[in-house]
């Protein structure tokens with residue numbers, strides 16, 4: 001039976017030339033993106049400064065409306081920001097860490113950039129960070145995490161899906177426990193939105209951040225922040241700017257926060273990135289997240305079976321319910337093998353401790369899933385990885 005999602009392959013030109021298995025890093029570009037970028041250039045070129053009043057100023061929220069259905073949010077509830085680190089910093093800058101409510105609960109497997117901003121900004125604001133360790137480097141024991149959340153907790157700030165292993169956290173239980181003790185929850189959902197169903201209203205997250213460049217195929221510079229309406233206007237982020245002002249063009253001397261998603265913005269938005277950002281999420285919405293998820297489970301299960309058959313150590317959850325879109329497995333000479341795959345236009349990446357990461361997406365064929373592992377067999381058998389020994393790229 002043909003896979004109905006393969007009809008989307010024609011939307012992504014890079015699939016004609018490569019086996020593209022790296023949507024966990026940078027999703028493929030939809031063929032319609034150049035048209036959107038031409039619209040940007042036409043607006044700037046022909047309308048000049050009038051473009052701000054004709055849509056540019058509102059774009060962080062109008063583009064956020066394109067993301068909202070993918071996370072179960074409503075219109076006007078999502079603000080676009082240039083990256084997740086900034087979005088997380090905005091959250092941290094809005095909270096009060098006066099004891100006894102001074103603690104942020106994280107895990108040892110959250111993304112380093114997000115971790116850095118917690119360790120620097122939040123601690124400078126007086127927060128104490130409690131880190132829940134992992135037993136196996138793949139997941140975080142839910143009971144242990146729940147135990148770490150108590151009356152001292154101001155914020156639970158964790159990844160929805162762990163970047164290294166694609167482990168899906170039990171966000172429903174975590175939000176419940178946090179709210180029971182009066183804490184808020186911030187989810188970094190970069191590896192969730194676009195590949196697994198996400199519903200902020202159902203899980204009850206207070207904040208959710210993510211970006212379009214991976215699973216949403218929207219390119220760099222389009223990240224998003226959802227803040228639950230119940231807390232949104234009660235908080236005042238000190239990482240702020242004139243886009244968050246109630247009357248930005250009055251150029252008043254004092255800050256007076258806008259209401260709604262605008263309240264969480266800061267300076268001038270990165271307009272070209274927002275033009276590029278919309279086409280990928282539209283494709284994902286058309287494909288349907290339930291169909292994408294079912295296919296992802298099928299193809300990641302197959303990858304694990306292929307890796308197991310060869311005795312490779314797999315760094316991904318065995319339970320499909322807990323597994324996101326990526327399977328990493330350790331093959332001998334992993335870095336060099338990954339380079340040899342790239343040289344054959346089989347696009348994957350390599351991460352120390354995890355190995356070669358393979359991320360099929362809705363546009364991936366089953367043959368491509370088989371072919372990457374067969375290519376690894378051949379590279380190892382012929383020792384063609386040796387050509388890449390000792391050559392390290394800045395971006396691995």
Ligand SMILES: Cc1ncc(COP(=O)(O)O)c(C=O)c1O
Nearest residue numbers: 083084085111113163188190191
């Ligand atoms: C879970 C997670 N959070 C955050 C980031 C990066 O955030 P930023 O948009 O600040 O570069 C990544 C990038 O790979 C990620 O995997």
